Amino acid sequence: MPKLVGATSTSGYFQQHPKLYNGLEDDPILDRSAKLFLPEKVYQQVYPSLHALCDLVIDPKTLALVANAEHDLPYIKGTGFSSFGHPIPDALVTSPGWKELQDIGIRNGIVATGYDSALGASARVVQFLKLHQWGPSSAVVTCPSAMQDGAANVLLRELQRISPGSRAYDDKEDNRSIKRKVFTRAVERLLSIDPAIAWTSGQWMTERPGGSDVAGTETVATYEGDNGETDIDGNPLGPWRIDGFKWFSSATDCGCVLLLAQTEKGLGCFFAPTRKLDPEGAVAMNGIRIQRLKNKLGTKAVPTAEIEVRGMRAWLVGTEGRGVANIGTLLNVTRLYNAGSSTGFFGRGLAIARSFGRVRVMPSLALKGLPDKLRTLPRYTKTIAGVTLTYRADTLLAVFVAALVGKVENPDSPTAAIIPTDHDQVAALMRLITPVSKARTAKNGIAGLQECMESLGGVGYMENQENPEMNVARLFRDANVLSIWEGTTDVMATDTVKVVKGKLGAQSIGAVDAWLKATLSSNSTDPYGAKSSVDLSAEKAAITKAWSIFVYNAQSRSIDELLAYGREVVAEIGDVVCAALLIADAENDNDPTAVECARRFVRTRGTFGFDGKDVPDWKAVSQWDDKISFERDPPAPKPRAKL
Template identity: 40%
Template sequence: MEPSSATSGFFQSPPTIPPQFLEDTALRRIISLHLPSPTPSSVEQDLFRFSRLVLSRSHLAHAADAERNQPYLRPLTTFGVENKQDPLVTSEGWRKLQDIGIQEGIVGLAYANSQLQDGGNAGAQWNNRVYQFVKYHLWTASAAMVTCPSAMTDGAAKLLGKHLNDPDGAIFTEARNRLVSRDPGFAWTSGQWMTERKGGSDVRGTETVARKLSVQEQKASSGVDAVGHPLGPWQIDGFKWFSSATDANMTIMLAKTGSDGQISAFYAPLRKKVQGATEGETELNGVKIQRLKNKLGTKTLPTAELELKGMRGYLIGKEGEGVKEISTLLNITRMHNIIGAVGGWGRGLAISRAFAKVRVTGGKLLTDVPAHVRALARDHVMYHGQMHLSYLVVSLLGISEGQDCRLAQATRAGILPTDAQQANALLRLLTPMAKAQTALRSINGLRACMENLGGVGYLENEDPLLNIARVFRDTCVLSIWEGTTDIMADDLVRVIKSRQGPAILLAVDQWVANALAIAKHSFEREGAKLQREWEQWLQSSKTKDKEQLKWEGRDLLVGLEHVICGLLLVLDAVRDNNPAAREIARRWILQDQATYGSWEDEAAWDKMIVFGDEGTATARL
């Protein structure tokens, strides 16, 4: 027997990760539900091409470069003077990925005309938010966190779009046009600065102060931003404790105004032209980067502490309405958080499936080890539920923006309401729950995906395609970004107990009743269980006071998640009676109460759920 060596002996065959557009069953069903069926050719071709691009060696090299060459600061010039022009250094890979995201329309797709995208065909209408976030799903695990500035860019575009007719509308229009552009040479990205030393989600402790300059002061400190527009009439001073996307072109932030310290929202360019310098030379607009944060994950992303001294900007909306204004942005960034979570998890599961097809243990492929497939099946059931929840919320966002969903099967299946008021009620109630639960489920799911690969899964692999550890690290932030789980639970309670709460609950109750009416015909037992759970949840929400509901907040999130996801899985399954879809719905709802003729029957269903192989599955449907 010959001993192994560095160049001889056994070497594991590498798994082949197929494009998720073709292989991810949950994603395929989402596309068939929430985009027109059949999928418009331009959309299908684009998604297929992109799903291959994000797995290509050349593309992943950019992600590896961004991870290897992390951002750093050059705070001083050679002679010890503050470096105001280029203190932040990012990698070539990071900048390339930024450009790719812009070109691919990771933000811009949401603001495009779907008919124009399909050659002006009047029948080719779809929800651009769905198209955008399906592409985002494919992108997120290969993007080295450029999705973070994309999220804030999308939110800023939505916010500024509401103020194009304001007195400073020309400034906002220029910025918004750049935020939604797909030309890297013209496009901008945006930051979002709220978090200060006193806290993040609770903005009442904001210590940043904005003061409107007098006409004389404005003349004395005249200047223009990087594209030649006058610097804003407001001077902003303070300290921001967390600022992701520090390399952005502009930012949206909160600051206190007036003698009573009202919270107001501001737009500010990040750079201004250097007076008297060479044409085109710019420097930071009253911003000093104090230090970069050292984080568990998202290491490619330049997150910094910023000191603002004399930063110039423009008021958005009215003084004292900053929280109201910033909520528009947060609703968008939370949507990115949701899809970023399931997108990372989807990649982890794709790698797990591929690895199981090549890894042999005990003389068997992992695909033929029932215990391994059983664990995978449980995660796939949870993933399917989270995917349906995520894209319901995505579609509802599009509907709230006037997007067209009439040709989507989800409308015919009773998933998407045709009443705008009901759609808005669902969107408001479900967004905080979806943000909280997708983050928690995906973090736990990606931990399991690392385990699915054994020791290889725990490694920071040189091969970026298999680096689940990096995806896990980056995903961990999603239960914190844009509001922690408890903040999301508080937001849910705030909705329930608000003045509009009874009307929102009534609209959601009507949606649930319609879904249950469909479910009872072929999912009688499951429908009855969901109905009991919903009645208990609704009764609890109505009768308990606000403080008790906040104390029970996480239970409230889980209860709502189980009912809504269960109904979505049922509505998806009954449209085509797909055996695997029916079994997934049954398992989600009944959980440990699901019964089988034998453990072998259940194991056969496990394999079908994970790998799409019906085998000899004989479980009762």
């Protein structure tokens, strides 16, 4: 009998390292979403750059920047004041990793792509696909990116409102030409792909009296007129003085900010650069002092702070008393980013779980001469398949919202056939489904990442800073904020119910009706005109019936009753829309796995009434579990270049 030898720190069994692959090659739903929501010409046009970004986000150099940003956390230099009591202009210190990740996002047009006129209505879809891949590798620089995009959106609308010849006016600000110059320059910076020029933006709404409830805002805006101070471009800072305290300020290192403040006529929305030129021409803070940085569960690299605003100079956006409505357009954008982050993090977690399942050896099986990889265990693949199905549905839902936003912003631009052409219908769909998407993807992303983390066993619970590509724990920590940022799940549920029962209720329900009929039509065609041969008639009938029941209940019940069951409202709308999208995806090319996903989603969700009526053979189910979990084999290794 051979002598038994114990393992040491350098000998014995060592698990093979899992490997991440290019998202467009490894993640079927990413590529399928691009094909479903982009015209073929646009898909072919953007594929090379998107593929290159998918390589960049898993490059060890990029992931090393994330590790640096997580290790060297932001801090305030000294006390924030000079030895003689002057506020230090750049008291906030962030890591080299954070700064370089900011620059990578800017250079790759994470924000600018959404405004690419050459892409038209497809711009938001292409932007979403980039965000989906970039978010998990960004140390959440996508947070200031979201605010940056939202600020650009708000200022572009305001520039249109105060354009020459328009009837819009500000009863105190009479120099519209200067305001246009200031906002035009700000938009140039917000949409620049040059890190030396680009600004990120803050969105400072939250105060001590409430989070999403801004009625108790204690920040005050006073009109004083031009005081001669200028921003770093030499433009006037603004005629309004802002004083107050903001309880949360994500993107504290931003170049400009949108914030709410009380005026004589109610809440107003204001724009302000964060820096100005002092009398000697040096850069100084525009009335901003950081009180302290927040210590959070996740998003550790994001410099979130408590901010005292004292004597900040700013410009009014819109009219006094309409601040919530004026800043509200920003929320559609930031909630889209939230859904992009949720599904992107979820997708990365699944990519890690798949990579681990492919290489993890089970010694007990190997000793018996059985297939010894983790992915061969039916219980494992069943869990991963269930999580993957949720991810698949949520990603389609989120990209659908991106396509709707793109069509609203570019109504005359052609888009994929699954998007309606009627502008009012598109706007109504966007208004109803955006909060549903934000709420659903955030909650499912958190739960899904927990499953991905658990699927790795103890390794999944580790921070894995030595191998940042495997750090599901970081993704899970960061993802937990996504159900809170931009409105909690209950806030999203309340918003959804108010749409259904409000003045836009009939229009929104009618828009979903029309879209479902077109999408579930027996004559459905894929985006490129080919008729489908897949028979999903039973599933389509179940979706139509479920929607009819929802509409009846929504219309017959009071708003108070629906508010009490707001999360159920969100779940039912989300189930119906996700199911229809899964069918559209399946009918796009009759792909067997896509068809199985569509059928499985409808037949396993209680919303559609199939409970207990469909009990397929467990062996057949297990085979499909494996196909859904590991739909694509790893890409073949690329040949090494000859030296």
